[in-house]
Amino acid sequence: MRILIAEDDQVLADGLLRSLRNSGYAVDQVSSGTEADAALSSHEFDLLILDLGLPKLHGFEVLRKLRARGSAVPVLILTAADGIEQRVKGLDLGADDYMAKPFALAELEARVRALTRRGLGTASNVIKHGPLSFDATGRVAYINDQMIDLSARELSLLEVLLQRAGRLVSKDQLVERLCEWGEEVSNNAIEVYIHRLRKKIEQGPIRIATVRGLGYCLEKIPG
Numbered sequence: 001m002r003i004l005i006a007e008d009d010q011v012l013a014d015g016l017l018r019s020l021r022n023s024g025y026a027v028d029q030v031s032s033g034t035e036a037d038a039a040l041s042s043h044e045f046d047l048l049i050l051d052l053g054l055p056k057l058h059g060f061e062v063l064r065k066l067r068a069r070g071s072a073v074p075v076l077i078l079t080a081a082d083g084i085e086q087r088v089k090g091l092d093l094g095a096d097d098y099m100a101k102p103f104a105l106a107e108l109e110a111r112v113r114a115l116t117r118r119g120l121g122t123a124s125n126v127i128k129h130g131p132l133s134f135d136a137t138g139r140v141a142y143i144n145d146q147m148i149d150l151s152a153r154e155l156s157l158l159e160v161l162l163q164r165a166g167r168l169v170s171k172d173q174l175v176e177r178l179c180e181w182g183e184e185v186s187n188n189a190i191e192v193y194i195h196r197l198r199k200k201i202e203q204g205p206i207r208i209a210t211v212r213g214l215g216y217c218l219e220k221i222p223g
Helices: 010-022 033-042 059-068 084-093 105-120 152-163 171-178 187-201
Strands: 002-006 026-030 047-051 075-079 097-100 126-129 132-135 140-143 146-148 206-211 215-220
Touching: 002 010, 002 033, 002 171, 010 026, 010 105, 026 033, 033 047, 033 059, 047 059, 047 105, 059 075, 059 084, 075 084, 075 105, 084 097, 097 105, 126 152, 132 152, 140 152, 152 171, 152 187, 152 215, 171 187, 171 215, 187 206
Parallel strands: 002 026, 002 047, 047 075, 075 097
Antiparallel strands: 126 132, 132 140, 140 146, 206 215
């Protein structure tokens, strides 16, 4: 699950980065509206946390251009201005939620979870596929109701595969979803993570199928 933070207050941005990374998200940050627009044009994100008062390009313009490109990525607006007119304008431009500064990190994290669920079209924090389940709040996975011991990277990989269960996920898509800017993760490293994950979850009817040259698919084996 990958998040972009567009926030020019570096102290606030650093706090958000620490909090969300500790919750298991891959998080990138930009500090201007032009940087945000460029990042959103060239990378895929699961959520945008957008400050309105960005330099170089206002947050509303970043949002307008994002929706004009046809992107449906959920957007959480952060602003020091808590007027009704600002809220209405942001929501009309396509924002999904609004938080006024200052705010509690615990509430922001809860809203992040709610928005990422909405982006996946589900109301539950738990993603299930056969006997396999992943609790996005607690960041734990189970198979046949038994907790699986997974590393942070393995958990993030499983989350992406579960979100797209039954569908092909390419190595490039996995790198895009799992890695922040500046992280060097090769296709060979993805293969290693897949191998480790297979050893821990391929019990009973669940397997990670390899489509040679294309990617991976989490699937149930017909009984």
